[in-house]
Amino acid sequence: MSVVRIPPVLRTEAGGEREVEASGDTLRELLEDLSSRLPALGSRVYAEGAIRSFVNVYVDGEDVRTRDGLDTPVREGSTVILLPAMAGGC
Amino acid sequence: MTTYRELLQQTKSEISEVDARAAQERSGAVWIDVREADEWQEGHLPGAVHIPRGYLESRVEAVAPDKSQPVILYCASAARSAFAAKTLEQLGYTDVHSLAGGFTDWKRNGLEIVMPRTLSPEKRTRYSRHLLIPEIGEEGQLKLLDARILLIGAGGLGSPAALYLAAAGIGTLGIVDADIVDETNLQRQIAHSLDTLGSPKVDSAKRAIQALNPDVDVVTYRERLTSENIDRILDDGWDLILDGADNFPTRYLVNDASVWRGIPVVHGSIYRFEGQVTVFKPHDGPCYRCLFPEPPPPELAPSCAEGGVLGVLPGIVGSLQTNEAIKLAAGIGDPLVGRLLLFDALATEFSEVKIDRRADCPVCGEHPTITEYIDYVEFCAR
Ligand SMILES: [Zn+2]
Numbered sequence: 001m002s003v004v005r006i007p008p009v010l011r012t013e014a015g016g017e018r019e020v021e022a023s024g025d026t027l028r029e030l031l032e033d034l035s036s037r038l039p040a041l042g043s044r045v046y047a048e049g050a051i052r053s054f055v056n057v058y059v060d061g062e063d064v065r066t067r068d069g070l071d072t073p074v075r076e077g078s079t080v081i082l083l084p085a086m087a088g089g090c
Numbered sequence: 091m092t093t094y095r096e097l098l099q100q101t102k103s104e105i106s107e108v109d110a111r112a113a114q115e116r117s118g119a120v121w122i123d124v125r126e127a128d129e130w131q132e133g134h135l136p137g138a139v140h141i142p143r144g145y146l147e148s149r150v151e152a153v154a155p156d157k158s159q160p161v162i163l164y165c166a167s168a169a170r171s172a173f174a175a176k177t178l179e180q181l182g183y184t185d186v187h188s189l190a191g192g193f194t195d196w197k198r199n200g201l202e203i204v205m206p207r208t209l210s211p212e213k214r215t216r217y218s219r220h221l222l223i224p225e226i227g228e229e230g231q232l233k234l235l236d237a238r239i240l241l242i243g244a245g246g247l248g249s250p251a252a253l254y255l256a257a258a259g260i261g262t263l264g265i266v267d268a269d270i271v272d273e274t275n276l277q278r279q280i281a282h283s284l285d286t287l288g289s290p291k292v293d294s295a296k297r298a299i300q301a302l303n304p305d306v307d308v309v310t311y312r313e314r315l316t317s318e319n320i321d322r323i324l325d326d327g328w329d330l331i332l333d334g335a336d337n338f339p340t341r342y343l344v345n346d347a348s349v350w351r352g353i354p355v356v357h358g359s360i361y362r363f364e365g366q367v368t369v370f371k372p373h374d375g376p377c378y379r380c381l382f383p384e385p386p387p388p389e390l391a392p393s394c395a396e397g398g399v400l401g402v403l404p405g406i407v408g409s410l411q412t413n414e415a416i417k418l419a420a421g422i423g424d425p426l427v428g429r430l431l432l433f434d435a436l437a438t439e440f441s442e443v444k445i446d447r448r449a450d451c452p453v454c455g456e457h458p459t460i461t462e463y464i465d466y467v468e469f470c471a472r
Contacts, residue, residue: 007364008361008362008363008364008397009361009386009390009391009392009397010390018434018436018437044390053383053384054382054384054385054386054387054390055386056381056382056443058443058444061441061442061443061444062443062444063443063444063445063446065448066444066446079441081432081441081443083432083443084382084386084390084391085338085341085359085381085382085385085386085391086359086360086361086364086366086391087335087336087337087338087341087359087385087391087393088246088336088359088360088361088393088394088399089242089243089245089246089247089248089333089334089335089336089358089359089360089404090243090245090246090336090360090393090394090395090399090404
């Protein structure tokens with residue numbers, strides 16, 4: 001199991017949770033698992049087999065775009081951060 | 091009993107004394123002036139660091155961490171520097187030399203000297219807690235007093251930034267904001283107050299800054315930053331931008347202009363309990379478009395006015411931005427370049443993720459496709 005951090009703008013889709021668990025050996029498997037259990041959340045970040053372009057995904061602090069994308073390996077206990085941009089300075 | 095003269099003679103025989111030419115040939119040497127502050131004020135060697143003899147042992151490792159690095163010591167006439175050389179050898183320095191004839195001969199022979207810029211007694215008192223920090227000191231404080239920082243927004247992030255930058259003695263602060271102070275701002279925007287309700291935020295912030303520190307020149311721009319006015323504002327000459335904007339079009343606009351002009355941006359953003367901070371240093375590190383090539387759709391980008399924000403959060407995030415800005419202005423420390431710091435106020439947790447430059451970045455990448463201002467509102471509404 002890995003821990004997935006949910007950004008504040010997507011907490012409604014995650015039942016109000018700040019973190020949820022998901023399993024998989026790669027990011028793709030993990031996002032598939034997440035989508036099957038929390039479809040509203042899943043479709044916000046992952047659609048048609050790809051990560052949505054406005055969401056950054058970090059596995060253990062590294063942007064998966066600079067690693068192997070959806071094939072990036074995820075270890076037991078890894079932290080996955082989902083991060084869309086925030087603009088507020090208010 | 092040994093007399094002073096005998097002790098000096100003996101010490102000189104045990105250390106290396108070099109003349110000006112030999113000293114100048116030691117490449118990569120650290121030059122340390124061990125005289126007292128009043129002597130330093132009357133002129134010193136170019137590039138020298140000032141450590142009065144009495145502080146030498148405690149401060150030398152900060153300026154010469156590598157003990158095999160050449161060190162040239164000088165005083166007025168090579169007596170104090172001879173004893174200082176002996177001390178540094180005891181501390182393990184292996185390439186230490188005392189400058190023969192000291193500052194007196196150097197000056198008499200017509201070699202270059204520099205007159206230090208100094209702080210007035212009033213400024214020395216005001217900034218005394220900075221002057222005591224070896225990494226800042228008088229030289230660092232003078233850099234802060236010379237610095238010009240532009241604040242985008244005088245709201246949640248801009249308020250603490252404006253106050254702490256002013257308190258730190260940043261010489262010139264520019265503030266861009268078109269808004270008026272209203273009651274809902276006072277839950278967090280600490281540069282404003284009941285007295286300034288209904289006034290433009292730039293004027294309210296200027297008042298707060300001047301009440302705190304009259305050394306600071308404040309340049310106000312009571313306008314919303316757009317492609318039409320950004321060049322005029324940046325042409326006033328800013329060393330760095332502290333971005334506390336409240337919308338995506340402005341974030342992308344500030345990014346593009348700063349990359350083209352090579353101005354570092356200290357970025358901060360907040361929502362509810364969470365904040366993000368990083369430094370975009372053009373061409374040394376990623377830019378905002380490397381981090382977020384596209385803004386989220388509007389339903390995933392609510393403003394604080396729509397979704398709320400914990401009042402103290404901008405205080406924390408704006409202060410973290412200010413910390414980065416002060417370090418950049420003083421030229422010290424490790425800035426948050428290529429690192430995005432995330433803060434969660436509810437969990438009281440900081441985390442950090444790596445950000446890399448993207449070779450295909452449309453603005454700072456290898457083959458830029460955006461080379462002039464675009465329609466930022468349209469870009470962010472897609
Ligand atoms: Zn870029």
